[in-house]
Amino acid sequence: MNRWSNMRPAVLAGLFGVVLAVTAGGPLAASDDTPSMSPTSPLTAPAETVQSQPTPLVGTAALPLTGLVIALDPGHNGGNAAHAARIARRVFVGNGWKACNTVGTSTRRGYPEHRFTFAVALRVKARLEALGATVRLTRQTDNGVGPCVDVRGRFGARVSADVTISIHADGSALSHRGFVVMKPGRVPRYTTDILARSSRLATAMRAGLLDAGLPIANYYAANGIVSRTDLGTLNMSDVPVVMVELGNMKNAGDATRMSGAVGRDRYAAGLVAGIRRYLGR
Numbered sequence: 106m107n108r109w110s111n112m113r114p115a116v117l118a119g120l121f122g123v124v125l126a127v128t129a130g131g132p133l134a135a136s137d138d139t140p141s142m143s144p145t146s147p148l149t150a151p152a153e154t155v156q157s158q159p160t161p162l163v164g165t166a167a168l169p170l171t172g173l174v175i176a177l178d179p180g181h182n183g184g185n186a187a188h189a190a191r192i193a194r195r196v197f198v199g200n201g202w203k204a205c206n207t208v209g210t211s212t213r214r215g216y217p218e219h220r221f222t223f224a225v226a227l228r229v230k231a232r233l234e235a236l237g238a239t240v241r242l243t244r245q246t247d248n249g250v251g252p253c254v255d256v257r258g259r260f261g262a263r264v265s266a267d268v269t270i271s272i273h274a275d276g277s278a279l280s281h282r283g284f285v286v287m288k289p290g291r292v293p294r295y296t297t298d299i300l301a302r303s304s305r306l307a308t309a310m311r312a313g314l315l316d317a318g319l320p321i322a323n324y325y326a327a328n329g330i331v332s333r334t335d336l337g338t339l340n341m342s343d344v345p346v347v348m349v350e351l352g353n354m355k356n357a358g359d360a361t362r363m364s365g366a367v368g369r370d371r372y373a374a375g376l377v378a379g380i381r382r383y384l385g386r
């Protein structure tokens with residue numbers, strides 16, 4: 106008889122859970138931005154306490170987001186700057202033509218938007234997966250080129266997502282700060298089918314970001330939400346979508362929050378809270 110065989114099933118399940126938790130932390134452990142699930146994290150938001158508690162392995166059906174697919178679109182990409190011609194190519198966005206992609210902005214100390222959006226997306230992904238969701242990203246690394254905005258927009262339908270969240274940061278005047286949620290405006294034959302649901306998503310996302318203690322923009326949009334018809338990522342989506350400018354990278358306060366792991370985790374907590382509010386889970 107080996108020492109496992111006389112253990113009760115609940116004990117074995119508990120051990121198995123520990124092994125799973127350690128394994129799940131593996132692939133991201135090499136990142137400089139490893140999402141922290143520690144219950145002792147100083148910025149643990151109310152929504153996070155759900156997943157920070159030890160989860161008894163009673164089957165994945167017990168998790169709140171099981172069966173849901175979330176598409177995340179980390180804005181821009183690390184290779185864009187070195188491939189100006191490729192990202193300048195024009196693509197059709199439903200009501201006109203736009204550049205395939207852009208380089209994005211950066212903090213005044215040089216922390217680039219593409220790195221910020223990718224780091225936040227990984228944190229959102231980890232949090233959503235801990236809640237049982239399937240998460241798909243429009244790009245898998247931060248050193249590639251593109252994809253183009255039309256591809257980013259179509260991505261949600263391609264992976265059968267319930268919702269798409271596009272993650273960005275703004276580059277505005279120094280005194281400007283706070284987040285803006287951008288929702289699709291009416292583009293005939295393109296966005297009419299997702300207008301109402303995306304509008305609900307925008308309202309839920311604003312509430313989620315406020316849950317995390319993040320400030321609404323003091324310079325743009327009415328009360329944190331604006332409708333846009335000029336963004337390919339929104340126009341080309343066939344699932345409910347919002348694009349979030351999480352803050353202004355040129356503002357000292359926003360830049361400090363964005364440049365640290367604790368601050369990025371707070372943005373991730375807000376995005377997840379918004380998604381959960383929209384899904385009612």
Ligand SMILES: [Zn+2]
Pocket residue numbers: 180181209210218273274
């Ligand atoms: Zn951007």
